[in-house]
Amino acid sequence: MRFISKVQSLLAFPRNKFQKCQQALSSTMSQKSLDISGIYPPLSTPYNKDESIAFDKLEHNLQKWNQIPFKGYVVQGSNAEWCFQSWEERVQVVREVAKLAAPGKLILAGSGCESTRETIRMGKEMAEAGAHALLVVNPFYFKDGMTSDALVAHFTAVADQSFVPIVIYNVPRNTGMNIPVDAIVRMAQHPNIIGIKDSGGDITRIASIVFATSSFDFQVLAGSAGFLLAAYNVGCVGGICALANVIGEEVCKLADLAQSGDSKAARDLQLRLVGPNSCVTSRFGVPGLKTAMEWFGYYGGPTRSPLQPLSDTNIQAMKAEFQKSQFL
Template sequence: MPVVTVASLKGIYPPIATPFADDGTLDDNKMISNIKRWSSATRLSGIVCQGSNGEYVLLSTDERVHQVKIVREHMPAQWQLIVGTEAGSTAATIDMTKRVAAVGADAALVLTPSCYKSRMSDEAIISHYTSIADASPIPVILYNMPANTGVDLSVAAICHLARHKNIIGLKDSSGNVVKMATVRKKTDKNEFSLLAGSAGFLLPALSIGAVGGVCALANIAPQLCCDIQEAFDTGDFHTAMAHQHRAVEINTAVTSQFGVPGLKYAMDMLGLHGGPCRAPLVRLTDDEKRKLDAILRDSQVQHTERIHDR
């Protein structure tokens, strides 16, 4: 298994969706098929399993561990496997982190605790993450997603935690690039990496010092996400900006506008296995499907991705 370090944590990682069978159980064969599609067609750095798009909060503990084992066994050996391990309490998150590490996780992506959000002071956040990082057998990546949690990691808390030897980076999905730039200025890039949490602001994040992104769009348009980063890394900002502009509308559609059901529908339309969500999530309406179909056509994602997949 690859060792995830500050230096190796870079590039594009799709936070993969979880395929379910018609009876609601995990569909391992569909997951394996998706992994084969991504690994044969793209220049991804790895996979994020059980991020927000993976419906991890709707999976049992045993299902979560089983899924990580399946993904590890079938993904390219050189790819990094980053696993979301948030499980509510500090103790439960530590336990989940240890369990997924035992079946192949290379790093843990830990979302902020949010049940008692009014009490999630910097002191509480720092204590939570420090306890996890102290106990974790694998590196820890902070995960800030205030749209889902209602808790926005402060610059002060991030910078404090960045000094922990087992905390190697931050995935920030807030879209606050100014905040990301401030964190970058106040932390050592050789000890702490930044990842954009969405393709919608991937290029702006790269321009202020991020080293890659965990992008839902990479489930259906991995080449486009990789192209943004590769153009930026080679100094071709004009091309990077053109790719970024293409990514904006379709990214919005499969994230904030239609959410996980929209992402899964788009996967189905592009020959991947998305399928149904688990309750309480429901499928898109027919009207929503028509709107997303039009966005997919206009973005030319389908055409581009199929060319690269030949």
């Protein structure tokens, strides 16, 4: 039935997209083998002063990021301010990053929407735009209705209709809820759901997910550089880390050290990353991330309204954290 459903979706797809999607369909049975291990920056979206997307600045940033040993890029994750973008903008940014990324870089595109129908449709557009996999945040507006059964039904429908693999995105700080572990274990058995990014920071929970899904060829990614070493120690295969936008080489170095057996060097670097990481995530958010990017030669630029720029006081506090950790 899943095969028939995919074929029906293809027949309804624009004719000029049929060949590419047909090729993706033929590889459906092997999509579990897509290796997503490694480090990914969840790219920020550069805006001009008028809040239009600055695609020239995106190219500038990618020229620098392409020199860092990232496994790939997450496009339209939380740091992209995707919730402030139109449908067309979300897809267009994926298309541009796919064009500008260095050869071999994986593109994970944030395609989550509140409804199952729109998530499926967005995923098809992003796959056509060049995404190798989709990062799908759970619906959360009607939290009380998002039971394990509802979430499993949602992600199953999305995965059944997707031409590329699905990575679940758990980000309780933004959604106000954790995807239940029992639901994750059920979804991990789907042939087209290959992993999860967990940004909650509860290492016990992450360890339980790794253990419970170990027989399903399911890959777990840490959602922050602040607990990256601990995540590797319990079996995660990589991380999607906001701090990698700013000091990507150091985040990649920590990943290497975590797998090298040099526990002291790994621990020392992890401790240095904690303060700066909190500045560009929970403490100052996207405005903090964009401010820090400017210090390291990237274009950060303004946020989109209603997000506001950092105050001078917060900028100085953030700079002090980077200096204390010897990154400035």
